[in-house]
Amino acid sequence: MQDRIDNPGRTRWRRFAAMMVPAAAAVGTILFGMQSGAIAADITVSGQTFKIRADRLEGDGFRQYGGIAKEKDGTSHPVALSEIDSAELYKLCQSVRADLPGLPVVLTINAGDDEPATAKNLMIAMDTLEGNASFTNIRIGRDASDLNPTAQAGSFGQSSEKVTIHGLRQVSRYTTAATFNLTGLRLKVNVGDEAEGKECF
Known part of the structure; x- marks a missing residue:
């Protein structure tokens, strides 16, 4: 029997499938990447967050300012947007929950x-960020539109030549990158009991 549109199980399967497609495409070179690292006005988000953890992030050319992530139904989420010209991430972990009815699933x-x-x-739209950070030649209180022309003029921004974050933990809405090279990539769908404790934090 065909599922009805309002079947919550079908909705969850769709979210699971939507999560799996870009994850599978990451194998080789790009993780949730795009052709350009610049923010795109037509980006719509799923409404689902994902977690990222790294022992250490080293970045050159750091910029941060506020923005909005929108879902297809028009729901808006205020986010912090961080841009990094080039970044190195040590012991990177990313996790997404995609539970099905009665069945825990974690990618x-x-x-x-x-x-x-x-x-x-690299551009990251995030809800939260934790860690021990140090900045080189930081400038706080810049006009955001000077950091990215698509940002709201007159809004708050900051930048630095370099950024180092130890013990990075963040909850994100989306990530884009011109290139994202994953050395030693390991992707796994953890189902049922295997999903217990598998989120990055």
Whole structure:
């Protein structure tokens, strides 16, 4: 029997499938990447967050300012947008929950254990960020539109030549990058009891 549109199980399967497609495409070179690292006005988000953890992030050319992530139904989420021209991430972990009715499901991606994962023109739209950070030549209180022409003029922004974050933990809405190279990539769909404790944090 065909599922009805309002069947919550079908909705969850769709979210699971939508999560799996870009994850599978990541194998080789790009993780949730795009052709350009610049923010795109037509990006719509799923409404589902994902977690990222790294032992250490080293970045050159850091910029941060506020923005909005929108779902297809028009729901808006205020986010902090961080741009990094080039980044190295050590012992990277990414996880997404995609539970089905009565069945826990967690997708995990790990990389950068022996050599760091690297990204160019990285942009992250996040809800939260934790860690111990240090900045080189930081400038706080800049006009955001000077950091990215698509940002709201007159809104708050900051930048620095370099950024280092130890013990990075963040909850994100989306990530884009011109290139994202994942050394030692390991992708796994953890189902049922295997999903217990598999989120990055």
